[in-house]
Amino acid sequence: MQINFFRKKNPSASVVSGMQTKQKRYEALVQAYNRDVYRYAYWLVRDKHIAEDIVQETFLRAWRSLDSLKDEKAAKSWLITILRRENARRFERKQLNLVDIEDHSVTDAHSLSSEQQIENEWLRRQIDKLAPEYKEPLLLQLIGGFNGDEIAEMLELNKNTVMTRLFRARNQLKDALEDNQNRGQSNG
Template identity: 35%
Template sequence: SHSQIELQQRIEQMVREHHAELYRYAMRLCGLTADAEDITQQVFLIAQTKISQLRDESLERNWLFTILRNTYFKLHRKQSPLPVSSLGVDLDHLPEDTDDVDIDTELLQLAINELPDDFKVTLLMFYFEGCSYKEIAAALEIPHGTVMSRLSRAKQHLRTKLFPKMEKE
């Protein structure tokens, strides 16, 4: 087994490699700087205690994202939806035929706040983590079809909120 020093070095390496990306993801989930900082710190504290479970280093990023999602769910199950102030979802792919439409970021913000956590996380896993349907299904322990319907309904919700005029045509 690894010595404490080796483990400590590995955690420090993890922080250097993944902190920025995990923090950005936490910001998209919570929108609040203080919350995002807390969650990101928690991720590395948990990682430190569970590092022996990570057998394959190539899965490190996925493993850390999983801890982050679980931490978020634990913290926010009881709370109302939080602002996702700088959501980095790539909205180019959401609406069809809206090249010349400016998306109102505040509206986008509100639309995402309205999504239940399960839908929000599915959407962010797809657009921000770049997970496939299969990976999302495995991570959230839900059927492939559920992933597709959650994504589809989340995108439909955003479209309706952001492009209300188009829906009526």
């Protein structure tokens, strides 16, 4: 007769432990990147409520596929990629009735001077005028803080293409600024 001296692991205890680990990992992810993901969502959709919905869907999808995130250093770009896809799904599901409403500012408007607010709004309008292929990499760099390699991976483009688009976007903004300054000098 053979006696087993090793206690069998309780399978339900390991499941609970695994869920607790996943929960802690998820909470750390939300804590670290919620503001950046929201900021980027707001820039994409320009509506506080839609941005909140997309961010919520993004984190829900992140929870479901958290086990697929192997490199914690890639978490932010992984979340932004999920967010971009979630935003695209929004248009696949239904066509929204768009109405003109006053834009809500992401920054605290009370902390900025009126001149700074005007400059920020002018810059925001100029960025909105950029073609999508220039606007999206620029926003990923400015708002998301991603480098060329990360943007290339998220947009599934060659890094040189991304760098060219960033260069052209900046040049278009620079040209718009120079035109605006020249108009200001001739009007002043």
